[in-house]
Amino acid sequence: MDESGNSRSALGSRVRKDIKFYDFIKHVSQKDFIRHVIMVTILLNALFMALEADYDLNFKNYVLFQVIDEFFLAIYTMEFLIKVYVEPKGYWKSSYNIFDTFILILSYIPLIMSGSGSGSGVRAIRSLTMLRTIRLLRVLRTISYIRAFQVLILALFKALTHAVYSAILLFILVLLFAIIGHDFFGDTPTGDPQTWGDLGNALCVVFSLVTVDGWTDVQGRLDDLGFTFSWLYTIAFILLGYVIFYSMFVGAAMIAFQDATKIFEEDMQNEREASLAKKKETLLKRQQEELGEFIQSQETHDRQDFNERVEKFRISLTDSDDIVMEDVYSNLTFINTYLTSLDNQDESINRMSDFYDETIRSLSEILERRDLVEAEAE
Missing domain, CATH: 1.20.5 (Single alpha-helices involved in coiled-coils or other helix-helix interfaces)
Structure with a gap:
C-alpha cells in the first residue's frame, strides 16, 4: 500500500483533502532525526532548569531564561500537534502520549498565570513558584523515547502489584507482634508503659524493627527492665519482618523485571522482522519496476543495444548492492x-x-x- 493509501486508511473511508501534506508530515515525524531532536531538547531543557536554580544567575538573566523556556515549550507543543495531526485517534491509545500531554498542559499553567497577572501578594507568588516547579516533570518525557526506561517502569508497576500482598502480610505480622509486645512489655509496674503501654506506640516501635533501625536501643531497654528472653522476640521479628519479607519483595521485583525484559525483547524482535519485511518488499518492488522499465525499453531496440545495456548494468553493480532472493x-x-x-x-x-x-x-x-x-x- 502506498503512502496515499495509508493516509486514506488513517481516517477510514473518508478521503483527506491534504493527502500530500499529510504524507509529508507523517514521513518527517517517523524519522529518527526528529526523535533525536526531541531527546536533545529535553536534556537541554533540564540543563537550563538546573542553571536557573542559581539565584544570582537567574536574577541577572531572568528574561533570557524566560525566552528559552518558552522556546522549549513551543517545541513540545509543535511535537504534540504533529503527532495528533498524523494520528488523531491512535495518539490517545498510548499511555505515554497521554502522560506527555498531561505534562504539556501543566507547563502552560504558570505561563498563563504569569501572563494574565492574576493574583498578587506573597500567596500568589508562592503559588506561581510552586506551579513553575511542575516544569521538572518534562524530564520524565524521556520515558516515552527510551525503551529501556519503559521496561523499568513496567517492571516497577508489576513489582508494586506483588508488593501490595507482601505489605498486607507485613502489616498483619507487625500488628501481631505489637499486640504481643504490648501484653508482655507494657505493664505499668514492671514493664515500659511509655514505649509498649499504648498499641499505637507499640506499632511504631515494631515497625522501626522492620528497617533494623535502632533495634539495639529497643532491646537494651528491655534488657535493663529485666526481660531476659526478650531477645527471642526481637530476633524472631527481625528474621520474619526484615529478612523474609524483604527477600520476597526483591524476588517479586526480579521476576517482574525478567518478564518485562522478555516482553521488550519480543517487541524488538517483532520490530526487526517487520522492518526487514518492509525493506524486502521495497527492494522487490523497486527491482520489479526497474526490470519492467528495462524490458519495455528493449522492445524498440535491437540485440546489440540490449547487450550494451546489459554490460552497462553489470559494470554498475557493486558488492554492497542489496539483492532479495525469493527462491x-x-x-x-x-x-x-x-x-x-x-x-x-x-x-x-x-x-x-x-x-x-x-x-x-x-x-x-x-x-x-x-x-x-x-x-x-x-
Missing part, C-alpha cells in the same frame, strides 16, 4: 551449504566404499584360512 534455490548461502553437503556426501561414500572393500578382503582371508585348515585336516 531458496537461488540464495547464495543455500548454494554454498548445498555444495558443502555434496562434498561431505561424496567423502562419506568413498569412506564407505573403502570400508566395504576392507570388509570383503577380511572375509576372503578368513574363508581361505578355513579352507586351508580343512584341507590339512583331511
